[in-house]
Amino acid sequence: MENSRTVFTQISDFLDYLEKDFAVNFAKSDALADLDPTPKFPFLCSRHYADLIKKASDPTALLREILPTKDELKKVDGFVDDPVGDLPAGKSDCVIQKYDQRALIVSTATCGVRCRFCFRKNYPFQNIPDVARQVSDWLDTHTDVWEVILSGGDPLTLSPGDFRELVESIAMHPSVTTLRIHTRLPIMRPDLVMQHFELLRELPARFNSVLVSHVNHADELDSESATLFAQLKFSGWTLLNQGVLLKGVNDSIDKLTTLCRKLFSQGVLPYYLHQLDHANGVAHFEVDDDTARALIAKVRTKLPGYLVPKLVREIAGEKSKTPL
Numbered sequence: 001m002e003n004s005r006t007v008f009t010q011i012s013d014f015l016d017y018l019e020k021d022f023a024v025n026f027a028k029s030d031a032l033a034d035l036d037p038t039p040k041f042p043f044l045c046s047r048h049y050a051d052l053i054k055k056a057s058d059p060t061a062l063l064r065e066i067l068p069t070k071d072e073l074k075k076v077d078g079f080v081d082d083p084v085g086d087l088p089a090g091k092s093d094c095v096i097q098k099y100d101q102r103a104l105i106v107s108t109a110t111c112g113v114r115c116r117f118c119f120r121k122n123y124p125f126q127n128i129p130d131v132a133r134q135v136s137d138w139l140d141t142h143t144d145v146w147e148v149i150l151s152g153g154d155p156l157t158l159s160p161g162d163f164r165e166l167v168e169s170i171a172m173h174p175s176v177t178t179l180r181i182h183t184r185l186p187i188m189r190p191d192l193v194m195q196h197f198e199l200l201r202e203l204p205a206r207f208n209s210v211l212v213s214h215v216n217h218a219d220e221l222d223s224e225s226a227t228l229f230a231q232l233k234f235s236g237w238t239l240l241n242q243g244v245l246l247k248g249v250n251d252s253i254d255k256l257t258t259l260c261r262k263l264f265s266q267g268v269l270p271y272y273l274h275q276l277d278h279a280n281g282v283a284h285f286e287v288d289d290d291t292a293r294a295l296i297a298k299v300r301t302k303l304p305g306y307l308v309p310k311l312v313r314e315i316a317g318e319k320s321k322t323p324l
């Protein structure tokens with residue numbers, strides 16, 4: 001699945017491919033590569049995302065999302081390994097339940113790229129040999145659960161066979177009426193989304209099917225994401241986006257309004273704008289709450305209400321997301 005044609009694992013190869021002075025300068029001033037040869041959360045970037053950076057009007061913003069920097073080494077008070085309380089909410093090796101009658105499946109540790117702001121960058125992913133059976137066994141005894149959320153990692157990085165097996169194991173439970181998939185692959189690895197298309201087209205006949213994309217910047221959307229979203233929408237999927245407010249990436253009125261409008265032009269409703277989860281090593285992406293509120297208030301004056309995402313924070317142990 002991952003090979004040198006589709007992903008970069010070496011920063012030097014990635015920078016050679018970009019052939020852009022700004023990227024080399026950014027890396028020289030900030031990249032971690034020569035500081036930490038065995039990082040816990042190593043660099044990974046897809047060729048598709050590298051191409052988006054090449055074409056971007058705002059390439060440094062996208063670069064910041066995926067290029068390791070020295071800032072990640074800083075220990076900052078309040079930034080922890082499990083910022084959203086995944087571990088205390090764990091019900092099995094792969095099931096997390098925080099909210100009433102809904103459950104989240106950590107289906108894989110694999111992603112299309114490694115986002116430097118990731119809230120699960122320190123998560124102790126298990127190598128789970130049989131996720132489908134574990135999920136099925138758990139749902140057998142939790143018949144009040146009506147929505148299952150596939151998360152990870154990125155669930156669409158599963159092989160077509162493993163993904164189908166997981167979905168089939170959930171579909172065996174009539175109590176589950178809604179299947180939600182959280183993914184960055186439409187902008188990171190559209191090729192991997194395409195390999196699931198036969199099944200993705202079938203799913204709306206079996207579940208209320210919701211795909212939540214994680215897009216943070218308008219330059220991450222291109223003709224390939226537009227095609228994918230159009231096909232999903234035509235098949236009956238509800239398409240929502242949740243982004244994260246990130247310093248140096250999307251913390252301006254113009255960037256946020258442009259993102260929301262472009263999402264809508266591709267059939268996706270901006271749903272959540274998350275305040276940064278306080279994972280160790282991400283503090284340099286933080287936008288303070290007052291600034292975040294002021295930004296979203298301005299965005300509200302520029303866009304119709306249905307295009308203004310809800311500004312929220314996830315607080316460990318709370319029974320819902322907390323509006324700001």
Ligand code: SF4
Nearest residue numbers: 111114115118153184
């Ligand atoms: S795709 Fe999601 S889970 Fe994967 S590295 Fe990015 S933020 Fe983390």
